[in-house]
Amino acid sequence: MRYFTVIAYDGTRYRGWQRQGNTQDTISARIEAVLSRLDGSAVEIEGAGRTDAGVHAMGQGCTFTLQGSHAPQDVQDYLNTYLPEDIAVLSCETAQARFHARLSSVGKVYRYEIRLSKTPDVFRHKYQWHLGKPLDIECMERAAKALCGTHDYRAFCTAAPKKRSTVRTVQSISFSEDQGTLSITFAGDGFLYNMIRIMVGTLVSIGMHATEPEEIPQILLSGVRAQAGPTAPPEGLCLMKVLYP
Amino acid sequence: MRYFTVIAYDGTRYRGWQRQGNTQDTISARIEAVLSRLDGSAVEIEGAGRTDAGVHAMGQGCTFTLQGSHAPQDVQDYLNTYLPEDIAVLSCETAQARFHARLSSVGKVYRYEIRLSKTPDVFRHKYQWHLGKPLDIECMERAAKALCGTHDYRAFCTAAPKKRSTVRTVQSISFSEDQGTLSITFAGDGFLYNMIRIMVGTLVSIGMHATEPEEIPQILLSGVRAQAGPTAPPEGLCLMKVLYP
Structure with a gap:
């Protein structure tokens, strides 16, 4: 039987969702090991987003x-019993045979958290980029507007593919600040490798007035990775939600 | 010069706020080491609550x-620069010579978090007791009412002192539930050693119908530790606030 589950994890101690080569240090490998034990056969899973080492997920x-044919609630309970405490199955349901977590998805929402206050948030420091200085958020919002839309995001991609398209649609980039922490939420139809972290690095560079918001269109047009800002650290990033039709 | 600071910490990897004997694994030892470096002299600090190993603090x-005579902002910045990321100084101000964090305090607020859902909260599992089953909160509220007031809490204390009073006043015990997590907030003039964790263990035992709420007055009167419930694990506990006149 085919299943669809929603997973949350603290990615701190893992080498990402999925990784080439033989390693047990990935989130997918941990889940596959428990499912294989339940099913008595080698199970392979498909994730909607291949999150990097250190990146988190809420959805x-x-x-x-x-x-075998297991009740979805039993699958969820079995996984939550045997998975480590930093990986949790939030829901589980049966799915159509052709439904695929990545291929069937039509959009994703990511959040990136930046600590602006000099004082760390001791309970969230593993989930934030601790910048420790204020940013010009108005400038960043202007730049974010220019980053939205349908563009070739090749300049915002590490090791861009040569043959596949790097055109994506970013629906929205929104900002909210609360008690010294800035959250930037990105919604789009899909994101290239490191794309959000490079957008965040570029936005922060703009928020510190090292780059002008007006440079964004030119950076996009250039298609050159070096024109965009640095790649922000992974720990601030969290996959919030995957959208399906 | 004398200073008063408010400190937050994730207590997971420390042996508590303060500990007998020579160890660097306590929160107070970490703060003292940084302050001694700043001041060029051996500095000793006084905490309002001597939290146990694994217990957290937001205030x-x-x-x-x-x-030396340092500006309070400089003391705060210096501490936040050199302390580990799981300890933070939220505020710093100068204080009267006779003002003492513990002796001058008139009350404390603690919060205890219990995860009721079978699904762990992957981002808060270090700050919760993961019970993983529902509790009869109405029963617990009735018992909590009986626990409030001015009583001899000897039965709710580990290694009760022989000569000092074990009478305390608990002003309120309040409950709130949000997305599978129960938070119990305790306000009182002071708490005995392990008192909140034993109250939580007793309340949970009542929430599971292993003990009746009506037994609370008798447990208080007995003054016998074994009459109360087990000591709840430390990681769910957080010192939220210390009250001063």
Whole structure:
């Protein structure tokens, strides 16, 4: 039977969702190990977003097929019993045979948290980029507007593919500040490798007046990675939600 | 000059606020080391609450005297620069010579978090007791009412002192539930060693119908530790606020 689950994880101690090569240090490998034990067969899972090492998720989408026919609640309970405490299954339901967590998804929402206050938030420091200085958020909002839309985001991608398209649509980039922490929420149809972290690095560079918001269109047009800002650290990033039709 | 600071910490990797014997693994030892470096002299600090190993704080009160005369903002910045990321100084101000974080305090507020849902909260599991089953909160509220007031709390204390009073006043115990997590907030003039964790263990035992709310007055009267419930784990506990006149 085929299943769709929503997964949350603290990515701090993992080498990302998925990784080439033989390693047990990924989130998908941990989930696959528990599912294989439940099903008595080797189970492979598909994640909607291949989050990097250190990146977190509150709503990763994930599909898999089991040989056996288990009640979805039993699958969820089994996983939550045997998975480590930093990975949790929030929901589980049966799915159509052709439903695929990544291929069927139509959009994703990510959040990036930046600590602006010099004082760290001791309970969230693993989930924030601790910048420790104020940013010109109005400038960043102007730049964010220019980053939205349908563009070739090649300049905002690490190791851009040569043959596949780097055109994506970013629907919105919104800002909210609360008690010294800035949250930037990105919604789009899909994101390239490191795209959000490079957008954040560029936005922060603009918020510190090292780059002008007016440079964004030119950076996009250039298609050159070096024109954009640095890649922001992974720990501030969290996959919030995967959208399906 | 004398200073008063408010401190937040994630207590997970420390042996508590303060500990007998020579150890650097306590929160107070970490703060003292940085202050001694700033002041060029051995600094001793006083905390309002001597939190146990693994217990957290969002508002621990702390006083100390420095030989030098430093601006409070400089003291705060210096501490936040050199302290580990799981300890933060939220505020710093100068204080009267006789003002003492513990002796001058008139009350404290603690919060205890219990995860009721079978699904762990991956971002807060270090700050919660993961019970993983529902509780009869109405029963617990009735018992909490009986626990409030001015009583001899000897039955709710580990290694009760023989000569000092174990009479305390608990002003309020309030409950709130949000997305599978129960928070119990305790306000009182002071709490005995392990008193909140034993009250929580007793309340949970009542919430699981292993003990009746009507037994509380008798447990208080007995003054016998074994009559009360087990000591709840430290990680769910957080010192929220220390009250001063």
